[in-house]
Amino acid sequence: MKTTGNKAAASVTMVALANIQPSSYNPRKNFDEEKLNELAESIRQQGVIQPIGIRPIDGSEKFEIIFGERRYRASVIAGLSEIPALVMNVSTATAKEMAITENLQRKDISPIEEAHAYQQLLDSGHHDTKSLAVQFGKNETYIRTRLKFNNLIPEFALMLENDELTISAASEICRYSESIQQDLYEKHFKNTAGYGTWRGMKASELAKNIEQHYTTDLMRFHFDKSKCLSCPHNTNNMELFCDGSCGSCANRSCLAERNTDFIVKKAVQILETNPTFSLGYNEFNCDETAVNRLAELDYELEKLSFSQKQYPQAPQQPQREEYETEEEFQQDIARYDQAVEQYAEQCKELVRKNEEGEISLYAQIGHYDITLCYTDVAKQGNTKNSEQLTEIQKLEKKDIRNKEIAHEKTVKDTKEQILNADITESKFGADEDKMMYFFLLSSLRKEHFSIVGIENDHSPYLTGEEKIQIIANLTPKAKAVIRRDFLIENFKTGYSDDAVAQLLIEFAKKHMPEELAEIKNTYDTEYEKRHQRIEEKKAVIKEHKEGKTTKSKADKVSKPKQPKEQEAAA
Incomplete structure (x- = not known):
């Protein structure tokens, strides 16, 4: 039987199943055994209604499947010897694209298979999201959402494949990095029940939980966030609509590095413009990486307590566009000029006290920024006075700090490495x-x-x-x-x-057996009294029900039978 088809000048013919073999590029990798057997039974009854697509294998009499592998497998199970097929002479690239396209037209295609198929078509270089949307009758948002499922780690991809994860929940999870997904799975999805599981959670609630536990609000940070506005790790760029804030960052390593870089550069700039200031930090409230990096750059840093006072802040100049009338603006300008004079006097006085050794001026390194402060020399417990440290003392002080840094790094790396050490076999000493x-x-x-x-x-x-x-x-x-x-x-x-x-x-x-017995006896006695009252109430209820049942039976026995005519009339 030969007829002419319309797919790449293909012809339909009966081909021996023994001469057909599956291809390596079929996007469908999983075949449901139960459904295959159902299809095989249908083929025994009605035959193969729709032909499969095949192409000749060069240098042999065999053929390779382009599409229809499920029908081929079911025909083998049904015991057929041959199958109707469209024989097409096409290149490997064309065959691969035809297989993917045919696969995407299935009704039972899974979201993960769909994601892989769209990605393969994009990788071919012949399509973009717009052309895919037109070809398959979808909108571009749908195509992009499916493509994001390729970012799911295998554990979440399998959950989505097995319907253990909804599409909306998967859409929230796939926005995050592989490391966040892995941690999310281990802590909140690996166990099917119990405390901490997020399985079955609504997508909106899941989105809030992930953002709360795995992202950091960018509003806390003072570095230039212009690059963050277009970053894919910014939660504002994970949503169609945002609330107008800076968003939250899901790439904490990048966030920490940018914050440290900002603090280090600002510290250097402050010292260059204010040579009378020293660098200080409180070990419980600072960016430790920035402190270590500045020490490595040979800057001296001092540990501070919580006794320092805030350095005066320069007043902000009023802006004309913020005022409705010129009179109000000029009034605030006058107040601003007066505040500037007071600020200058305060700074001048602090500089004098610093020069005379009464106070020490510091640029204090915090978690997110650097603040200017000062402390009384006596309160800080610093032996420093008007006499400056000698060069040798400065070097010795720097050497002590370098040793502290070496120890801190040793502890940090040891904590990380000890998790990977195999110590299960050694004896507990x-x-x-x-x-x-x-x-x-x-x-x-x-x-x-x-x-x-x-x-x-x-x-x-x-x-x-x-x-x-x-x-x-x-x-x-x-x-x-x-x-x-x-x-x-x-x-x-x-x-x-x-x-x-x-x-x-x-x-x-x-x-404490006696005390326990006394405690237990107290509450057991209390329980027995309550239990007795409950039993008494139950007995009254039972007695009432039994009385009503007995009365009902007596009424039925004593009621005279009516003739059928009277009964019917009634």
Whole structure:
């Protein structure tokens, strides 16, 4: 049987299944076995209604499938020996595009298969999103949304493929980087139930949660954000509409680097224009990377406490366009000129005090910006006075800071590397046992401080140095007290029906059996009284129901039978 088709001058003919083989470029990779068997049964009853597309393989009598692999597989299952086929002499590139196009016209195509197919057509160089929208009868937004699914990590792609993730939820997730997606999956999607799972969450709620946990508001930062306006990691560029804010950044490494670069450059600029200022930082409120980078650039930095005072801020000059009348504008200009004079006098006085050694002027490095401040020399506890440090003292001070930086970096890298170290086979040593007690000591109650050698008038908190001294001289009694205080601290989270509460009761049975018995007896007695009242109410209800049932039966027995005519009339 031969007829002429309209696909690349193709002809329909019956071809032996033994001479046909699948191609490597078929975009469809998964075939549902159950549906294949259903199609095979239909083919046994009605035959193959629509021919498959094939092309000759050079140098052989065999053919390669362009489209229709599902029909081919079902025909093999049905036990056919041949199948109707459109034989087309086309290039590999053309065959590949035909296969993708045919695949996209399926009704059961999955979003992931659709995404891969559109991407392959774009990669061919013959299409753009506009031409794809025209060819497949979609709008460009639809095509772009499907293309973004190619950004999903395999775990989320599989969830979408298996209908465990909605298209709207996948559209929110695919906007973020691979690292964010991986963390999101491990923490909130890997487990199907339990605390912390975000499965089944509405797309709008999911979007809010991701933005809250995985992005940072750009309004906090003071660097030039003009490049951020068009950045794909800006959440404003992930939505069709935005609220007019700067947006939030989902690329935290880039954000941190830009912030550090801004702080370092501003610090250098301040020192160049204000040579009387020194660089300072508070170790609990600063960009540590910026501090280290400035130290590496040979700038001296001093640790500051919280006692510094804010340096006067220059007044802002009024702008004419912000005023309705010229009179109001001139009044504020006069006030501005007066404020400028006061500002200049304040600055002059602070410079004098700095020169005489009464105060120290600082450019303080913060998390997001640099602020000018000053501190009294006595309050800062600084030995610095009107006599300047010698060059040798400056070098020694710099050397101490360099050593601190080396130690800080060593700790930082060690924390990162220790997560990858395989230490599961090594024996738990005595030194590690002491380390455990160091952390357990955080739960030690103040009334037990004396047992570990701390005076009773001590504050309720132990310093790291004190903990080190304690674990170096642990006694068996101290170990028992520390461990039990740790247990008691964690028992505070116990509730009536959880495992922690069960362990709490077991602990109490061992250490305070009489007190536990008294507590239990009090509430058991209370329960028995309430239980008795409930049983009494239940008995009254049952008795009332049984009485009504007995009365109903008696009425039926005593009621005389009516003749059929009367019954019908009734």
